[in-house]
Amino acid sequence: PIPAAAAGGGVKIDLRLHGGYSYLSAADVNTGSGGYFEFYKLLADYSGWASEGGHKPVHAGYDAGADVIFLLSSRFGIGIGAGFLRSSGNADMTLVTETSEMLLEGGPSLSAFPIRLGLYYSLPLAGRLSLTANAGAACYVGLRFKDRFHTEQSTIFATQEIVASRTSFSKNLGFQGGLGLDYKISSKMGFFIEAQGRYARFKNFGAATIYLASAEGGTDTRQGKIYLRTQILSADPLIVFNAFVVESTPPSPDPPDLVISEPKFDLSGFCLQAGFRIRI
16 A cells, blocks of 8 residues: 655655465365365265264465555555465364274465565545555465374374475466555554455475374385375265375376376465555
8 A cells, every 4th residue: 555655855665564364275285185084084974983073174374464665656656575374274083983983183284475576556535545456476485385194093093294395486486466445544654454366376396205103103204296196986976085195206097097196286365454554
């Protein structure tokens, strides 16, 4: 949001501090992360076991940051900013078998530090109120993905955790734009609300680490690339099992009803935020 530039020479500067609700698409992330939980839910239904809870996909989260706007005129400005966004899902499931309880928990998370560069426009409406718009590019540095799956039954347990991160500029580049309303509190301060949309759909990480632990096999750590494993278990009714795997070489698509693909890590979505504008 940009108020009218004050009289006199020189470029005026506004500082914007904001935060709010963020929503991510995260399609492949939810498909791969939720596969084990959906499989065990189907197993419980088929076996007649009682079950509670389930998998909550990663969508909702938060987005906060700050922008410095260099006012070129009373309506136009160029801004640079930085922030932090994070969204996480969770799963908490209990299956009651004939002899014991099986506990399952975990979930995925996505986070990044967006560095923004954009154009800002302000249109006075009435009194102290202005309509604002902005658009530009953003680099989501420090993009990080984490997914955890843990199952426990009596003294038997197994844990799998996948972690991947990337700092590349060209591979983490996205775009965003927004509309909002700015209310001028004084000559030095304003309050604004706005809706921001983002396009930030990224390719697979070049490398990831998987941590494994179990009651029988001890612990193990491997590095490789994340692949999404999709297998049709039943055609009628259609039952599909999805799971993330980490391998140093692409897994073989065998049996023939098995599909191996590289997932996308999609931060595309929107943010509803509010904040304060301060003339500095």
